[in-house]
Amino acid sequence: MSILVEVKNLKKYFRTAKGYLHAVDDVSFKVEKGKTLGIVGESGCGKSTLGRTVVHLLERTDGKIFFEGNDISDLNSKQTKAIRQDMQMIFQDPFSSLDPRMSVSEIIAEPLKIYRKCKNKSELAHEVSHLMETVGLAQRLANSYPHELDGGRRQRIGVARALTLKPKLIICDEPVSALDVSIQAQILNLMQDLQEERNLTYLFITHNLAVVKHVSDNILVMYMGNMVELSSSEEMFLNRLHPYTKALLDAVPIPIVGEKKNRKLLKGEITSPINPKPGCRFAVRCDYAKDKCHSVTPPFEEVRPNHFVACHYCREINNLS
Amino acid sequence: MQDKNRILLEIENLVVHYITGKTVVKAVNGISLQIEKGEALGLVGETGAGKTTTAYSIMQIIPDPPGKIIDGKILFEGEDLNKLPEREMKKVRGNKISMIFQDPMTALNPVMEVGTQIAEGIRLHEHVSKSEANIKAMQIMEKVGISAERFSDYPHQFSGGMKQRIVIAIALACHPALLIADEPTTALDVTIQAQVLSLIEKLQKEMDTSMLLITHDLGVVTEICQKAAIMYAGEIVEYGTLEHIYNNTRHPYTIGLFGSLPNFTDNVRRLKPIKGMMSDPSNLPDGCFFAPRCPHATEVCRNGQIPVIELEPGHLVKCLKCGY
């Protein structure tokens, strides 16, 4: 039951012409080794930024990041390079995340070359070949180029590349969103198998609620940079507490006939959190919002066992004690 | 049995190929379907299935070269669109048959006011004055949930969901009999998708417009459609009402599609994906196109002609192993 990665009050702001964009605002969570935390939300919620900040692809503005108990919030370039071996990323777009001028084997070999993991060429070739086999890529594709392959195969290359340095943590940024349904299923199964075999920890970022339920042990729902709800996957779907989570889960079209939805449509649009005022950022769209919601930022607190929500009137809305 | 008068669109054995040099990509291989007045049909399939080509064929906007409608009839209100001269077809497009494309970001002219873009279609087809067209445009803007005051705003001033509403307004401005929607909500966020789907459903019922909804999302189909057709490698492999397709799924591909979906209700440990990938449309196998991936395929499936069987009234399946 060891905690692999922990994030405390993490903030990432971007400077724009109109002011500061609070892409990630005060996010805290812990992920146990071997488990998957699903991070879910719509555009502008900050989930991708959060993922990139954790792996130091973006520099945090404030807050702390812990890995295996060590504080890795501030690292110089040498330390960053060292920690990269433990934290890798799988990207969303299986086309633009691969260098079009490199062949499959070159793409997979690159991390090994940078870290000088292999003593000679034959060892390198062997390692690449083994990785290709692990992710289900035929050996004859070693000299093919990304543009010659379909989305599913390209994404397998991305997965293989993420595995080369034998990381402990993998951030998956919408890894199956750009794929057809049947290919999605193949990749999800692959990732599940790898997790079991190698005791990998995943941070799974997606907007697809069915996928996140399937892969995650715990789910974090984000809205406009803030954490809105955090609990185990099962608990979230059984007892969704935050008004946004309710609307989000209600909105998903389910492939079952006869279940006519009586959903309450969320009014308004999703906006960007630039120079946000204090108060709940969801208040303008929320049916339950009262005055306090517009002026006081709701604290993120435990409302049920291991179930955290950021809402002033959560207990009243859900008839809890 | 269907009343012949109620049938708005009937496609019979449509075959469409793309020919580049020596390669022939067989995009659509003999599909047939029917849409009644006021009815919505969901055309479901993955990339390369031929759904968009089907839509483009109905609109007669297949790029030629390299595309060609080789065979088949597309009967709209009794007339075969394949045989209609271009100048007659122009009167149909945007007027009797409208299309909504997937990406709202690129479907609108960035340097033209949105109201004008809506009014443009009205003026083209209904021969009314500019001011009358503008009034009609404002009416339809209100109908899709955009304030008429925003007539003179430009596309970049709207969010993705609102842009899609404008696209819908343009498509419905002339009260078409048939609306073709090609993945209309795929590029939108989930909560916005719900808003737009609800809007489409409302308008479709109000205006009694028939709809051909193209999507890869089996969930979206249940929200709006009454019938569904599952496409694979240019063929319709299963066809019927929602009840047939969802509760009495028969074709192995359709079963595979449902098995690939992570869903809300069951706690499935591992998904059951379909093995392999769709065949190359320029090099389709003999016999059943799905046979290479089908867990039930036998020699007979790989060589013979695959018939279309009616399992129950209105439920059609193209398979040798399903009929009993």
Add this chain to the structure above:
Amino acid sequence: MNNKNSTDTTVAYSNEIFGRKKSLLKEVWERFLKNKPAIVCLFIIALLIICAVFAEQIAPYGPDDQDLTRKLQLPSLKFPFGTDEYGRDILSRIIYGARPSLLVAAVSVTFSCIAGTFIGCVAGYYGNIVDNSFMRLIDIIQAIPSMMLAISIAAMLGSGLGNVMIAVGIGTIPNYARLVRASILSLKEQEFIEAARSVGAGNIHIIFRHILPNCLAPIIVQATMSIGAAITAAAGLSFIGLGIMPPTPEWGSMLSSGRALMRRYWHVVTFPGLMIMMTVFSFNILGDGLRDAMDPRLKK
């Protein structure tokens, strides 16, 4: 995000089925071979290079073989291009003339390309102050018409082959700088750069291994096109008396000295002029062909 097109899948499957391992170079070459005009131009340029290198062996006479008794003769079997005002065989002078022209073109374009790429690369990659300062420098160079710039530099440095190369080269640095900078700005945002960073790549590795190879194509095309311009510029400098001085045979200076005799002795200017035209034309068509062969690959 399901807007893929089916021909994409088609290519993928064909290659899978036939197991072909095509390298990009082979693809580009095969595509290039389909362009007949470009192949012809490639031959012409090859011939010119042979002339430049083996001038001593090919030319029937020396470039400086004066013989006033046979001056200003019209083209004949003995002197296919005729003779000039000093009785020198024009054909031989044209063959020898290929050398300075091609040399200036090659060296100035290489110098320009390397300097421009370096500037554009650093400016595009590091951005902010570095970008601003370098680009203002580029603006200054571009603000001056290139011919004037070349003339001023040539006048300042004096005549001679080396100085001409610098003079001609400086004017085209901005072209490469802007090209490379634009490529880098767009490439920087691509996910594969981020991916490279995530597997531990440093800035230098990213620039040389990922960014430059991906902007190589436009650079090569630009370079091929610039050769034509460089030749014209060098000829122009010689024409007005700067740059390469007689008696070194150079097409531009041949044009210049023949100016006064044009009316009666057309051959003295026509052949050098034709050579300049044909060379520039060939390089331009070659450049077009290269761009067409490389572009569709890059677009994907």
